[in-house]
Amino acid sequence: MNQGPILVLRQILEAARQSTLRLVRTRLFLFFWGVAILGGVLLYAALPDEELSRERGDEFTGFVLYLLVLQFGLPLAGVHLAATSLRDDIDRGTLGIIQTRAISRATLLFGRFLGTTFVVGVSASLVLAIWFFALQSHGDVWRHGIGPENKLLFTMVKAALFSVSSYTALGLFFGARLNRPIVATVLFVAGIELFVSNLPVEAGLRAWSPTDAVRRLLQIELEPVAGSDFSQSLRGYLPEDRVREFVEPWTVWARVTATGLFLAVWTFSSREYAARAKD
Amino acid sequence: MILCSSVGKTFGQVAALGEVSFELDSGVVGLVGRNGAGKTTLMRILVGLSRPSVGEVKIDGRSPTSPAARRLVGYCPDFDSLYDELTGAEFVAWMLRLDGVGAKAAKHRAREVLDELGLDEAMDRRIRTYSKGMRQRVRLGQALAHRPKAVLLDEPMTGLDPVARRELSDEIHRLGQTGHIVLVSSHVLHELEALADRVLLVHQGRLIADGPVRDLRAKLEDRPHQLELKSSNPRRLAERLVPLAVVDSLTIDEEDDSLRIETSASEGLFRELTEIGADSEGLIEELRVADEGLDSVFSYLVARRGLKA
Numbered sequence: 001m002n003q004g005p006i007l008v009l010r011q012i013l014e015a016a017r018q019s020t021l022r023l024v025r026t027r028l029f030l031f032f033w034g035v036a037i038l039g040g041v042l043l044y045a046a047l048p049d050e051e052l053s054r055e056r057g058d059e060f061t062g063f064v065l066y067l068l069v070l071q072f073g074l075p076l077a078g079v080h081l082a083a084t085s086l087r088d089d090i091d092r093g094t095l096g097i098i099q100t101r102a103i104s105r106a107t108l109l110f111g112r113f114l115g116t117t118f119v120v121g122v123s124a125s126l127v128l129a130i131w132f133f134a135l136q137s138h139g140d141v142w143r144h145g146i147g148p149e150n151k152l153l154f155t156m157v158k159a160a161l162f163s164v165s166s167y168t169a170l171g172l173f174f175g176a177r178l179n180r181p182i183v184a185t186v187l188f189v190a191g192i193e194l195f196v197s198n199l200p201v202e203a204g205l206r207a208w209s210p211t212d213a214v215r216r217l218l219q220i221e222l223e224p225v226a227g228s229d230f231s232q233s234l235r236g237y238l239p240e241d242r243v244r245e246f247v248e249p250w251t252v253w254a255r256v257t258a259t260g261l262f263l264a265v266w267t268f269s270s271r272e273y274a275a276r277a278k279d
Numbered sequence: 280m281i282l283c284s285s286v287g288k289t290f291g292q293v294a295a296l297g298e299v300s301f302e303l304d305s306g307v308v309g310l311v312g313r314n315g316a317g318k319t320t321l322m323r324i325l326v327g328l329s330r331p332s333v334g335e336v337k338i339d340g341r342s343p344t345s346p347a348a349r350r351l352v353g354y355c356p357d358f359d360s361l362y363d364e365l366t367g368a369e370f371v372a373w374m375l376r377l378d379g380v381g382a383k384a385a386k387h388r389a390r391e392v393l394d395e396l397g398l399d400e401a402m403d404r405r406i407r408t409y410s411k412g413m414r415q416r417v418r419l420g421q422a423l424a425h426r427p428k429a430v431l432l433d434e435p436m437t438g439l440d441p442v443a444r445r446e447l448s449d450e451i452h453r454l455g456q457t458g459h460i461v462l463v464s465s466h467v468l469h470e471l472e473a474l475a476d477r478v479l480l481v482h483q484g485r486l487i488a489d490g491p492v493r494d495l496r497a498k499l500e501d502r503p504h505q506l507e508l509k510s511s512n513p514r515r516l517a518e519r520l521v522p523l524a525v526v527d528s529l530t531i532d533e534e535d536d537s538l539r540i541e542t543s544a545s546e547g548l549f550r551e552l553t554e555i556g557a558d559s560e561g562l563i564e565e566l567r568v569a570d571e572g573l574d575s576v577f578s579y580l581v582a583r584r585g586l587k588a
Contacts (some may be wrong), residue, residue, distance in 0.1 A: 007379045010379050011377060011378075012377050014376045014377055014379075018373055018376075019378070022362070025364055035441055079303060092360055092362075093356070093358045093359070093360030094360045094361065094362060096356045096358065096360055097354070097356060097360055097374065097418070097421060098374070098377065099327075099328055100326045100327065100328065100349060100352070100353075100354040100380065101349060101377045101378050102346040102347070102349040102425070103346060103352045103377045103379070104346060104377040105376065108377070139342065209429075272328070272329050272330065273328075
């Protein structure tokens with residue numbers, strides 16, 4: 001059998017397929033999205049109708065979807081599921097068999113990257129859609145009876161699919177490097193996604209935070225009403241008039257994803273994983 | 280086909296393997312050593328899971344980490360590592376598909392190899408329902424599925440019941456006879472005695488002997504041997520043997536009507552025993568070399584080299 005690009009492509013797709021099937025069968029992603037949906041339900045239930053009626057449908061829906069899915073659910077699910085897709089094989093010892101197959105470590109890792117990105121991206125999009133249509137169906141509740149517009153959903157899904165690969169690339173690096181990736185996941189979300197993405201622009205670090213890129217993308221495309229909760233959550237500590245001066249979202253995406261993938265491939269290719277005796 | 284040149288491996292300050300060299304071209308080869316001797320480290324280096332600190336390994340002239348070399352080698356690890364949620368057939372097919380084999384061909388070959396290994400009825404059940412022996416066969420199946428030239432089996436008998444051991448031994452024999460290189464490691468020496476054409480003895484990370492079992496024995500003629508004799512009259516037989524210079528020590532077991540003799544000159548003793556047997560019919564009813572097993576060879580070699588056992 002030759003070692004040509006067709007074979008490598010086939011191996012990447014197979015590694016992606018296996019990764020997808022294993023993630024779906026473990027149903028671990030349901031935990032993250034279950035928490036996100038439950039949080040949204042509680043938030044919605046806690047607000048009385050008269051308060052909701054003072055909100056515009058797209059403002060409230062945008063705020064809830066951004067906060068629960070894009071700000072917390074997606075980074076946690078993306079990083080943790082990607083890390084687990086490697087760590088599980090290391091801990092079980094199955095990596096000791098997989099790494100003796102005729103597939104290079106880089107090819108295997110890239111397949112895992114695609115598989116995890118697919119599962120997390122699709123499931124995040126479904127959660128966004130479920131929430132969006134649930135809130136849209138209550139159109140008469142909102143101020144002037146105007147529910148969220150479809151453009152909001154499309155932009156949210158676009159932002160989720162755009163940022164998920166950055167999270168899974170970083171998650172694969174954590175899985176390849178760390179014994180307890182869940183700790184790194186939490187530190188990453190708290191440290192990079194919440195802290196760094198709110199640093200003053202002059203610190204020069206915000207371009208390393210995928211959340212910051214998501215916020216800019218949403219601001220540019222949705223242009224939320226100034227002063228609303230949604231606008232405030234997207235701006236953080238940024239001055240309203242300087243939003244368009246910052247690094248392009250796609251530049252941040254390319255930088256974080258490429259760095260995460262490079263570190264993951266380099267670590268996974270150079271590290272020796274000990275055999276785990278379970279007999 | 281497998282060339283191991285001065286391969287050594289250190290973990291920090293600990294030398295797990297020191298300058299091991301050998302070549303494997305055909306047949307069943309036993310890799311023998313006690314727990315912690317370096318067998319698994321050596322196996323992992325041979326299949327490219329671990330890099331040697333010094334020296335190199337070549338599989339048909341290629342690095343063991345290259346996909347081309349991996350197509351030539353099958354590896355059955357010593358740890359239980361399978362996806363329990365899959366069926367046996369699915370697991371083997373998944374491994375084949377990672378090699379780049381198409382879905383249909385992988386499925387067909389997985390079923391074929393598991394059928395050959397006696398998992399015909401169980402291959403469509405989830406692995407979590409399998410016994411240890413069945414799990415071992417799935418691991419072996421994935422190692423054989425891509426029809427490799429060499430198969431490396433790390434402690435394959437561990438945890439198997441006698442029937443499963445026998446079946447696995449038969450399979451290893453069959454592989455050896457069909458032109459495969461089979462490297463089987465074990466710390467239970469007698470397991471390999473009947474299996475291997477050649478034995479590599481490893482102790483404390485060093486290769487202390489390499490050769491066919493019978494050659495090893497021939498080289499060890501000068502070591503003390505223990506013989507057990509059954510006799511109708513053990514006291515009378517002892518009277519004949521005690522004066523002989525070739526007998527180092529002698530113990531009588533009255534209950535069992537037997538004698539145990541230790542000698543450093545086994546050939547001379549055998550000559551004397553032949554004469555005694557011819558002179559006095561029935562005095563020697565049975566003769567058994569008590570320490571012909573690999574265990575004693577191994578212990579002797581370790582002691583002769585001044586190594587700590």
